Amino acid sequence: MWKDTKLTDLLNIELPIVQGPFGGRISSIALTTAVSNAGALGSYGCQPFYAHEIIEISNDIRKETSKPFNLNLWVNDVDPETTNFNEQSLADIIKIFQPYFDEVGAEPPTYPLPESPTFENQIEAIFEVKPAVFSFVFGIPSEDILEKCRRLNIKTIGAATTLDEAIAIENAGIDALVATGIDAGGHRVSFLDKPENSLVGTFSLIPQVADHVKIPIIAAGGIVDARGVKAAFALGADAVQIGTAFLATEESGTSNIHRKKLFSTDARYTTLTKLFTGRLSRGLRNRLTEELKDYQNSVAPYPLQGKIVGKLGAYPANTESNPDFKSFWAGQAAPLLKYHHVNEVIENIVNEMDK
Numbered sequence: 001m002w003k004d005t006k007l008t009d010l011l012n013i014e015l016p017i018v019q020g021p022f023g024g025r026i027s028s029i030a031l032t033t034a035v036s037n038a039g040a041l042g043s044y045g046c047q048p049f050y051a052h053e054i055i056e057i058s059n060d061i062r063k064e065t066s067k068p069f070n071l072n073l074w075v076n077d078v079d080p081e082t083t084n085f086n087e088q089s090l091a092d093i094i095k096i097f098q099p100y101f102d103e104v105g106a107e108p109p110t111y112p113l114p115e116s117p118t119f120e121n122q123i124e125a126i127f128e129v130k131p132a133v134f135s136f137v138f139g140i141p142s143e144d145i146l147e148k149c150r151r152l153n154i155k156t157i158g159a160a161t162t163l164d165e166a167i168a169i170e171n172a173g174i175d176a177l178v179a180t181g182i183d184a185g186g187h188r189v190s191f192l193d194k195p196e197n198s199l200v201g202t203f204s205l206i207p208q209v210a211d212h213v214k215i216p217i218i219a220a221g222g223i224v225d226a227r228g229v230k231a232a233f234a235l236g237a238d239a240v241q242i243g244t245a246f247l248a249t250e251e252s253g254t255s256n257i258h259r260k261k262l263f264s265t266d267a268r269y270t271t272l273t274k275l276f277t278g279r280l281s282r283g284l285r286n287r288l289t290e291e292l293k294d295y296q297n298s299v300a301p302y303p304l305q306g307k308i309v310g311k312l313g314a315y316p317a318n319t320e321s322n323p324d325f326k327s328f329w330a331g332q333a334a335p336l337l338k339y340h341h342v343n344e345v346i347e348n349i350v351n352e353m354d355k
Contacts, residue, residue, distance in 0.1 A: 007216040007239040014039030020243030021072035023047035028253035033064035034342040043070040050117045054125035068132030075139030079301035087111040116303045137189035161190045161198040166209040176216040179209045184221030185331035188280045195280040210236025222333040226352030244331040267334035276327040278305030287324035
């Protein structure tokens with residue numbers, strides 16, 4: 001029975017399907033709860049929020065579902081280059097983007113740039129909320145944090161982009177892992193090497209990981225329908241994580257223009273770029289990614305770059321700003337999208353898998 005796997009047993013869920021957690025304020029209560037209520041694992045990307053906001057979000061989720069859900073954080077939330085970032089650094093980057101600021105009639109940001117929530121602050125909310133699942137990217141939390149999660153009966157899920165990272169996650173005593181291939185949308189969450197050196201495809205990564213680790217494996221990247229689920233399971237996965245197909249639904253927190261693009265021929269063309277956040281991410285090509293593709297190494301470090309392009313209307317995602325300068329996260333399987341609602345996505349997979 002395809003529904004009975006090591007992950008469904010671990011998390012006490014009905015379906016071995018995990019909704020990808022979206023940062024950048026494009027997660028939503030409606031999406032998370034719809035996925036969990038359907039028997040899968042709904043997720044909420046808490047990367048942009050302070051601890052008190054995460055607590056409020058969790059309370060709102062629990063008003064809509066009694067099923068398990070997942071909260072996601074970024075362990076490494078500041079690039080080391082930020083320590084050397086100064087007023088002149090900002091001025092140099094503004095010069096690159098100035099024509100675009102002029103075009104939209106926006107004022108560029110000034111130094112110093114606003115602060116962002118920190119993992120140290122956010123993790124306290126996880127301990128207070130006690131979600132069924134705490135997942136994380138860009139690293140592994142300290143042993144103290146992992147031990148506290150065990151005491152609180154919070155299951156942990158790490159993210160790996162290489163076999164080495166998968167082994168490190170298992171050795172840390174984490175309950176399960178997401179094996180995320182280069183075809184996945186959003187950020188490349190590598191932590192043992194540069195993401196540019198960790199470009200392994202999903203269906204090459206899964207069997208490597210399956211041959212070396214014993215904890216449940218969640219396959220991510222290039223999976224939008226039952227064909228991807230069957231392929232992932234055949235290669236050794238215990239579950240799948242689906243991002244773009246859920247992002248495209250009406251229940252997600254993204255913009256209408258983003259949804260429209262995901263169902264258009266634009267979805268055929270994705271690229272890896274640092275322009276929107278300072279970290280390598282996969283999204284749809286647009287004017288900004290193409291005109292500035294030679295400036296990948298001239299952008300500000302994370303999280304500062306997002307505060308610069310945010311002034312162009314790149315964020316938040318649920319605004320209908322100029323698509324030429326907007327981040328439209330998408331995986332390489334986006335041209336396969338068919339469904340506009342969460343239940344349609346899940347029901348199609350279940351029906352095909354049950355045949």
